[in-house]
Amino acid sequence: MRSIWIIAAKDLKNILMSPLFYVIAGLCSLLWSYSFMRAVLSFAERARVYMQPGMDTGMNLQREVFLSHISMANLLFVFVVPALTMRLLAEEKRLRTYDLLLTSPVTATHIAVGKFLAGWGTVAVLTLISLAYPLATRGLAEFPMGPLFSAYLGLLLWWAFTWRWGCSPRH
Amino acid sequence: MIEVRGLSKSYGDRPAIRGLNFTVRKGEVVGFLGPNGAGKSTTMKIITGYMAPSAGEVRVAGFDVFENPIEVKKRIGYLPETPPVYHDMFVEDYLTFVARLKGVARDRVRPLVDGALEKTTLGEVRRRLIGNLSKGFKQRVGLAQALVSDPEILILDEPTVGLDPKQVAEMRQLIRRLKGQHTIVLSTHILPEVQASCEKVIIINQGGIVAEDSLEGLTRRMSGGGRVVTVRVRRGQEQMASGLKTLSGVRSVVNQGNYLEIQTDPDESISEEIAGFLVGQNAGLLEMRSTNLDLEDIFIKLTAGQA
Numbered sequence: 301m302r303s304i305w306i307i308a309a310k311d312l313k314n315i316l317m318s319p320l321f322y323v324i325a326g327l328c329s330l331l332w333s334y335s336f337m338r339a340v341l342s343f344a345e346r347a348r349v350y351m352q353p354g355m356d357t358g359m360n361l362q363r364e365v366f367l368s369h370i371s372m373a374n375l376l377f378v379f380v381v382p383a384l385t386m387r388l389l390a391e392e393k394r395l396r397t398y399d400l401l402l403t404s405p406v407t408a409t410h411i412a413v414g415k416f417l418a419g420w421g422t423v424a425v426l427t428l429i430s431l432a433y434p435l436a437t438r439g440l441a442e443f444p445m446g447p448l449f450s451a452y453l454g455l456l457l458w459w460a461f462t463w464r465w466g467c468s469p470r471h
Numbered sequence: 472m473i474e475v476r477g478l479s480k481s482y483g484d485r486p487a488i489r490g491l492n493f494t495v496r497k498g499e500v501v502g503f504l505g506p507n508g509a510g511k512s513t514t515m516k517i518i519t520g521y522m523a524p525s526a527g528e529v530r531v532a533g534f535d536v537f538e539n540p541i542e543v544k545k546r547i548g549y550l551p552e553t554p555p556v557y558h559d560m561f562v563e564d565y566l567t568f569v570a571r572l573k574g575v576a577r578d579r580v581r582p583l584v585d586g587a588l589e590k591t592t593l594g595e596v597r598r599r600l601i602g603n604l605s606k607g608f609k610q611r612v613g614l615a616q617a618l619v620s621d622p623e624i625l626i627l628d629e630p631t632v633g634l635d636p637k638q639v640a641e642m643r644q645l646i647r648r649l650k651g652q653h654t655i656v657l658s659t660h661i662l663p664e665v666q667a668s669c670e671k672v673i674i675i676n677q678g679g680i681v682a683e684d685s686l687e688g689l690t691r692r693m694s695g696g697g698r699v700v701t702v703r704v705r706r707g708q709e710q711m712a713s714g715l716k717t718l719s720g721v722r723s724v725v726n727q728g729n730y731l732e733i734q735t736d737p738d739e740s741i742s743e744e745i746a747g748f749l750v751g752q753n754a755g756l757l758e759m760r761s762t763n764l765d766l767e768d769i770f771i772k773l774t775a776g777q778a
Binding site: 302303306307310314317318395396397398399400401402403404405406407 | 519520521540541542544545547549551553554555556557558559560568569571572573574616
């Protein structure tokens with residue numbers, strides 16, 4: 301059990317400290333900043349026009365702003381996550397550090413689960429960055445947090461599945 | 472400590488090793504010697520549990536490598552041909568990672584990392600990225616990695632390959648210092664390395680063991696208990712060669728062009744007779760050397776025509 305964490309922590313740390321991660325996270329933030337700002341401004345504009353006192357226009361911040369933001373994060377991850385995690389095993393083989401893992405007192409399962417957790421952790425960090433946008437909106441508007449967090453939980457679980465599938469040697 | 476029984480491995484239909492049997496006792500320093508492609512690395516990889524053999528068994532400290540790989544791997548420090556280092560990690564962090572991976576208890580990690588850094592004299596580069604180090608330093612980090620869990624057994628696959636002469640000397644010194652603390656198996660195709668560091672030699676060629684003995688035993692056996700005397704004379708090399716053959720105790724005399732190579736019985740007094748004879752004949756004795764067969768001769772003899 302301990303060796304899973306050791307492998308996962310080492311790999312996660314290496315990814316998070318690599319320049320590639322900073323470039324990718326930076327580009328993601330740039331893209332999200334632009335699109336999220338546009339969405340929020342357009343929502344605010346429409347809200348100002350439609351929302352008269354005593355009227356329910358059926359406008360929903362969650363659906364109209366956050367949903368598209370999360371979909372976009374999801375779409376971005378399709379390209380970004382493989383770029384960050386594809387080296388987890390391939391690099392070990394290229395540098396011959398795989399020899400070290402295979403001659404250490406760990407099982408293949410420990411290695412596979414450790415690598416999986418490292419990849420998932422990377423996704424989680426990117427997800428947290430994208431979560432910062434809706435959270436910042438709390439300063440402008442009141443909205444229930446439940447649906448937002450469950451949507452993000454869904455995103456994380458979806459990527460756990462996708463990434464596990466990506467780890468699989470037989471896909 | 473290490474018992475190898477009937478070990479065979481084939482890559483496809485190409486056999487790499489065939490039915491190896493040998494034992495390494497606790498505290499021994501064993502040199503695993505053979506030409507390139509003899510099967511040295513394959514044998515070592517099997518002992519470390521890196522890969523499975525096609526047949527046979529390996530027991531390390533009483534544990535079977537395939538039934539109990541975790542117990543075996545805990546006891547082995549392994550330096551493969553290419554040091555398994557992460558280029559984007561700091562030396563110290565890397566060693567800490569390896570120590571923890573090898574299952575070292577949390578409170579022992581720090582002292583063991585410091586110890587390994589000290590033994591391999593890597594203290595000055597502990598805060599540097601491994602990718603920025605020179606080849607010799609990387610090799611030393613590789614060795615530190617093998618040492619860091621303080622394993623009972625060290626398996627070093629060609630530890631001096633690719634190093635410059637000064638680094639080679641340092642590496643040998645280091646291995647000599649480790650003697651007595653660990654059981655060491657060392658593979659190489661460089662003969663002086665074995666002579667410098669090992670007590671026992673296993674010579675392997677084309678996948679089979681051709682000799683297994685202590686260094687002295689091997690020398691004695693190969694020279695048939697005799698000695699070799701080489702002499703250089705100024706005049707009449709041919710006549711001296713035929714004259715020397717008549718001395719009792721001289722087995723054969725070979726004219727090597729620049730010098731005469733004389734095989735004799737082991738008795739040392741024969742050297743005296745040879746010298747007396749040459750001086751008596753006024754041949755102008757320039758040089759005389761008495762040598763035992765060295766490892767290089769043994770190696771060439773054993774692997775002749777095949778290597």
